[in-house]
Amino acid sequence: MSRLFIYTVLTASLLVLGCGGGKRSTAGGSGSKRIVIQNKGSDTLVNVAQAWAENYAKVEPSVAIAVSGGGSGTGISSLINGTVDLANTSRKMKDREIALAQKNGVTPVKHIVGQDALAVFIHKNNPLNEINIAQLAAVYGEGGTIEKWSQLGVTVPGCPSDEVIRVSRQNNSGTYAYFKKAVLGKMGEYKLGSRDMHGSKDVVELVAKTPCAIGYSGLAYANDHVKMPCVRKGDAETCVHPSSKTASDNSYPISRPLLMYTSGAPQGVIKSYLDWIMSDTGQCIIGKKGYAPIREVVCK
Numbered sequence: 626m627s628r629l630f631i632y633t634v635l636t637a638s639l640l641v642l643g644c645g646g647g648k649r650s651t652a653g654g655s656g657s658k659r660i661v662i663q664n665k666g667s668d669t670l671v672n673v674a675q676a677w678a679e680n681y682a683k684v685e686p687s688v689a690i691a692v693s694g695g696g697s698g699t700g701i702s703s704l705i706n707g708t709v710d711l712a713n714t715s716r717k718m719k720d721r722e723i724a725l726a727q728k729n730g731v732t733p734v735k736h737i738v739g740q741d742a743l744a745v746f747i748h749k750n751n752p753l754n755e756i757n758i759a760q761l762a763a764v765y766g767e768g769g770t771i772e773k774w775s776q777l778g779v780t781v782p783g784c785p786s787d788e789v790i791r792v793s794r795q796n797n798s799g800t801y802a803y804f805k806k807a808v809l810g811k812m813g814e815y816k817l818g819s820r821d822m823h824g825s826k827d828v829v830e831l832v833a834k835t836p837c838a839i840g841y842s843g844l845a846y847a848n849d850h851v852k853m854p855c856v857r858k859g860d861a862e863t864c865v866h867p868s869s870k871t872a873s874d875n876s877y878p879i880s881r882p883l884l885m886y887t888s889g890a891p892q893g894v895i896k897s898y899l900d901w902i903m904s905d906t907g908q909c910i911i912g913k914k915g916y917a918p919i920r921e922v923v924c925k
Contacts, residue, residue: 659687659688659689660688660689660894661688661689661690661691662688662689662690662691662710662711662894662895662898663691663703663708663709663710663711664678664690664691664692664693664709664710664711664713664885665691665692665693665694665695665699665700665703665709665711665712665713666694666695666696666697666699666700666701666703666709666712666713666714666799667694667696667697667700667713667714667715667798667799667800667883668694668695668696668798668800668823668824668825668826669697669715669741669799669800669825669842669843669845669883670713670714670715670738670739670883671692671693671694671713672845672914673739673845673883673910673911673914673916674692674713675692676910676913676914677902677907677910677911678690678692680906680910681898681901684901685897688894690898694824695797696794696795696797696798696799696823697712697713697714697715697716697797697798697799697800697802698796698797698798698799699797700712700713700714700886701714701718701722701886704726704731704733704886704888705722705725705726705729705731706729707729707730707731707888710887710888710895711885711886711887711895711898711899712885712886712887713883713884713885714799714883714884714885714886715741715798715799715800715803715843715881715883715884716799716800716802716803716806716881716884717735717884718733718735718886726888731888731889732888732889733886733887733888734886734887734888734889734890734891735884735885735886736884736885736886736887736891736899736903737882737883737884737919738883738884738885738899738902738903738911738919739882739883739908739911739916739917739918739919740869740872740873740880740881740882740883740916740917740918740919741843741844741845741872741880741881741882741883741916741917742844742867742868742869742871742872742877742879742880742917743800743803743804743807743841743842743843743844743867743879743880743881744841744842744843744844744846744847744853744867744879745761745839745840745841745853745854745856745867745879746792746828746829746832746839746840746841746842746847746851746852746853747832747838747839747840747851747852747853747854748781748783748784748832748833748835748836748837748838748851748852749833749849749850749851749852750781750782750783750836751774751779751781751782751836751852752779752780752781753774753777753778753779753781753852753854754854754855755854755855755856755857755864756777756854756855756856756857757856757857757858757859757860757864758808758856758857758858758859758878758879759859760777761808761856762808762809762810764789764791764839765791765793765804765808765809765815765816765819766808766809766813766814766815766816767809767813767814767815767816767817768816769816771789772788772789773787773788773789774787774788774789774837775787777789781836781837782836783836783837784836784837786837787837788837789837789839790820790835790837790838790839791816791818791819791820791838791839791840792819792820792822792828792831792832792835792838792839792840792841793815793819793820793821793822793828793840793841794821794822794825794828794841794842795821795822795823796821800825800841800842800843803879803881804841804879807878807879807881808879820838822840825842825843825846826842826846828840828841828842828846829842829846829847829848829850829851832851833848833850833851841879843915843916844867844868844869844872844915844916845914845915845916846915847867847915853866853867856877856878856879857878858878863876865877865878867879869912869915869916869917869918870917872916872917873917873918883911883916885899885902887899903919905922905923905924908920908922909922909924909925912924
């Protein structure tokens with residue numbers, strides 16, 4: 626789980642408007658009270674959430690926002706249990722999760738806060754330039770037949786075994802769940818034997834150090850030590866590279882919305898914070914982090 630980050634982010638004048646949002650409070654200096662907005666979940670979104678909190682502190686400096694990761698499943702469980710105000714997720718809540726939340730008196734409301742291209746990562750020296758969804762399913766899916774890089778038509782420098790080392794996420798990850806649905810499809814389940822990482826950053830770091838490896842993660846975690854092949858939906862379709870633009874227009878085959886869930890319609894300080902996230906300022910921040918804004922924005 627990511628380290629806890631606390632930032633002061635809202636004026637004291639809004640405290641009286643905080644009913645139904647940010648209801649956990651903590652004593653500040655001089656005996657004053659600060660509203661704490663608890664924000665937890667997706668590791669894909671955690672860096673953006675931290676940047677939002679840090680920048681919002683400059684706008685509204687007297688409520689603390691506590692940001693932590695742990696995966697979409699962690700954020701959703703915390704929302705169901707009533708211990709967070711905002712749950713960050715990189716997948717939609719499942720019907721059974723919504724039912725459990727409602728049983729606990731929580732009514733989940735979904736807010737789309739950005740768009741992501743779920744990139745495929747390989748070592749920078751890997752000569753593979755493109756891959757299609759069926760090939761990805763054959764690499765990762767149960768019963769899939771691709772085990773060697775030579776089956777994809779390449780010889781990878783530094784990988785004498787020719788083995789495709791699969792790097793994945795743990796099963797509480799929204800990225801894990803979305804890749805399973807969008808890529809594995811009818812194959813349904815992952816093969817056993819993948820290296821399952823806690824966070825998106827961990828996936829990319831392992832691929833960067835492992836010539837035989839392939840992984841998947843949010844676009845914002847790309848760096849100069851890995852390569853991102855373009856992805857075809859089918860053999861006859863255009864191969865599309867992951868980017869903010871191709872995520873925004875959904876031309877990239879594995880693009881997805883990035884979400885925050887609240888319990889009921891947001892009110893008070895929670896609504897003020899979400900409105901700011903949806904503003905040009907908030908959306909420019911997510912753009913600078915490598916994801917796509919939810920609409921066209923003007924950035925200073």
